[in-house]
Amino acid sequence: MTVETPGVGLLGYAFMGRAHAHALITLGHMTGPPPIRPRLVSVAGRDEARRAEFAVRFGFERAVEGWQEVVDDPDVEIVENLLPNNLHAEPVIAAARAGKHVLCEKPLALDAAEARAMLAAAEDAGVVHMCAFNYRFVPAVRRARDMIEAGELGDIHHFRGVYRQSWGADPSREGVWRFDAAQAGGGALGDLATHVIDMSRYLVGDVESVAAEVATFVPGRTVDDAAAAAVRFAGGAVGTIEATRFATGNLNRFTWEVNGSKGSLAFDLERPAELVVGGTRTLVNPDGWWPPGHVLGWEHTFVFELRRFLDAVAGRGSVAPHGATFADGVRASEVADAIVVSAREGRRVSLPA
Ligand SMILES: NC(=O)c1ccc[n+]([C@@H]2O[C@H](COP(=O)([O-])OP(=O)(O)OC[C@H]3O[C@@H](n4cnc5c(N)ncnc54)[C@H](O)[C@@H]3O)[C@@H](O)[C@H]2O)c1
Known part of the structure; x- marks a missing residue:
C-alpha cells in the first residue's frame, strides 16, 4: 500500500486553522483506500506564542510569521489560505505562481473581480484549486x-x-x-x-x-x-x-x-x-x-473536503x-x-x- 504524504502549509491558526488541521490529521486514518497522510510542514500566524502552541498541538514541523515564508518553503506543495478575506488574493496568487496547489476559504475574495484574478492565476499555473465551501461535503x-x-x-x-x-x-x-x-x-x-x-x-x-x-x-x-x-x-x-x-x-x-x-x-x-x-x-x-x-457532525465536512482536494492533487479524480x-x-x-x-x-x- 502506497501512502501519499504531500507537504501542507497553513496560513492562519485560529478557527479555520483548527478545523483544517483536525481534518488533515483525521483523513489519513479514516478515509480511503489508499490512505493519504499529509506532512504538516508549516503554519503561519502573527502571534508567536499562539502559532508555536498550534504547531505543537497539531504536529506541524515549523511555525512562521508571514505567509510568504510558507509559500517559499520547498517542502510545501499545498497552501491552505485560512486568513481573513482581504488576505486571500495576494498569498493565493503568489502560491499558485510558485506552483503550489491552493485551497482557499470562502468567500474566495473581497469581490468577484479579485476572485477572478485568483482563478486566472491558478489556471495559468495549472495547479489544483478549491474554494472551501465545506457544506457540499455533508x-x-x-x-x-x-x-x-x-x-x-x-x-x-x-x-x-x-x-x-x-x-x-x-x-x-x-x-x-x-x-x-x-x-x-x-x-x-x-x-x-x-x-x-x-x-x-x-x-x-x-x-x-x-x-x-x-x-x-x-x-x-x-x-x-x-x-x-x-x-x-x-x-x-x-x-x-x-x-x-x-x-x-x-x-x-x-x-x-x-x-x-x-x-x-x-x-x-x-x-x-x-x-x-x-x-x-x-x-x-x-x-x-x-x-x-x-452519526457524523460539522467537523467531518472538512475531512471530506480535504480528502477530495488531496485526491485531486494526487491525480485521483478532480475537485469538481x-x-x-x-x-x-x-x-x-x-x-x-x-x-x-x-x-x-x-x-x-x-x-x-
Ligand atoms: N467554511 C466555513 O464554514 C468557514 C467558517 C469560518 C470561517 N471561514 C473563513 O475562513 C477564513 C478565516 O476565518 P476564521 O474564522 O478562521 O478567522 P479567525 O479570526 O479565527 O482567524 C484568522 C487568522 O488569520 C490571522 N491573521 C489575521 N490578520 C492577519 C494579518 N494581517 N496577517 C497575518 N495573519 C493574520 C489570525 O492570526 C488568525 O490566525 C475567512 O475567510 C472566513 O470567511 C469559513
Missing part, C-alpha cells in the same frame, strides 16, 4: 445532490435557503475583522449567504437573476448585517437566498429546502446527519465510517463537480455582488451567463 447534502441529479425529485421548482446566526447583535463582538468592510468585504452576505448561494448552485444549478434587500442594523458598521434575495435559477426554478447575523436565538442554523414535481428534500445543519425526504427523517452515513446510525473550485468561488462572489447592486439600485439584476 453526507446528507451529497445524497440530496445525487437524488436530484438522478431525477428522483422530477422538475425542480424551488430552492429556499436561510443561514441564521445571531452574534451580530452582540455588542461585545464589535471590533472583529468580520465587521470591517476593508477586511471582510461583505458581512452576512459574504460570510453566510455565499454558503447558501453555493449550496443552491450545487443542488439546483446556476443563478440567473436576483432581486434583493441588504440591511445594516448597527449604525456605523461598514458591512451588512442581513441580506435576502428572490432568485431565478437558469433551470427555471425560483426561490430565496437569505442570510443574517441578527436571527436571535440561532447560533449557526443553515437550512434549505428543494421542491420538485415528484417530491421534496429538506436539511437543517443543526441535525447534520439527517435528510428529510418527502417529510420523512432519514439518517445519512458516508461509506466507510461507522455503522449506520452512528462535488467540490467547489475557484470558478465556483468566483460565481458565488458574482451573485453576492449582484445582490448588493440589486439592493442599492432597487432593481432585478441578471448575472452574466
Whole structure:
C-alpha cells in the first residue's frame, strides 16, 4: 500500500486553522483506500506564542510569521489560505505562481473581480484549486445532490435557503475583522449567504437573476448585517437566498429546502446527519465510517473536503463537480455582488451567463 504524504502549509491558526488541521490529521486514518497522510510542514500566524502552541498541538514541523515564508518553503506543495478575506488574493496568487496547489476559504475574495484574478492565476499555473465551501461535503447534502441529479425529485421548482446566526447583535463582538468592510468585504452576505448561494448552485444549478434587500442594523458598521434575495435559477426554478447575523436565538442554523414535481428534500445543519425526504427523517452515513446510525457532525465536512482536494492533487479524480473550485468561488462572489447592486439600485439584476 502506497501512502501519499504531500507537504501542507497553513496560513492562519485560529478557527479555520483548527478545523483544517483536525481534518488533515483525521483523513489519513479514516478515509480511503489508499490512505493519504499529509506532512504538516508549516503554519503561519502573527502571534508567536499562539502559532508555536498550534504547531505543537497539531504536529506541524515549523511555525512562521508571514505567509510568504510558507509559500517559499520547498517542502510545501499545498497552501491552505485560512486568513481573513482581504488576505486571500495576494498569498493565493503568489502560491499558485510558485506552483503550489491552493485551497482557499470562502468567500474566495473581497469581490468577484479579485476572485477572478485568483482563478486566472491558478489556471495559468495549472495547479489544483478549491474554494472551501465545506457544506457540499455533508453526507446528507451529497445524497440530496445525487437524488436530484438522478431525477428522483422530477422538475425542480424551488430552492429556499436561510443561514441564521445571531452574534451580530452582540455588542461585545464589535471590533472583529468580520465587521470591517476593508477586511471582510461583505458581512452576512459574504460570510453566510455565499454558503447558501453555493449550496443552491450545487443542488439546483446556476443563478440567473436576483432581486434583493441588504440591511445594516448597527449604525456605523461598514458591512451588512442581513441580506435576502428572490432568485431565478437558469433551470427555471425560483426561490430565496437569505442570510443574517441578527436571527436571535440561532447560533449557526443553515437550512434549505428543494421542491420538485415528484417530491421534496429538506436539511437543517443543526441535525447534520439527517435528510428529510418527502417529510420523512432519514439518517445519512458516508461509506466507510461507522455503522449506520452512528452519526457524523460539522467537523467531518472538512475531512471530506480535504480528502477530495488531496485526491485531486494526487491525480485521483478532480475537485469538481462535488467540490467547489475557484470558478465556483468566483460565481458565488458574482451573485453576492449582484445582490448588493440589486439592493442599492432597487432593481432585478441578471448575472452574466
Ligand atoms: N467554511 C466555513 O464554514 C468557514 C467558517 C469560518 C470561517 N471561514 C473563513 O475562513 C477564513 C478565516 O476565518 P476564521 O474564522 O478562521 O478567522 P479567525 O479570526 O479565527 O482567524 C484568522 C487568522 O488569520 C490571522 N491573521 C489575521 N490578520 C492577519 C494579518 N494581517 N496577517 C497575518 N495573519 C493574520 C489570525 O492570526 C488568525 O490566525 C475567512 O475567510 C472566513 O470567511 C469559513
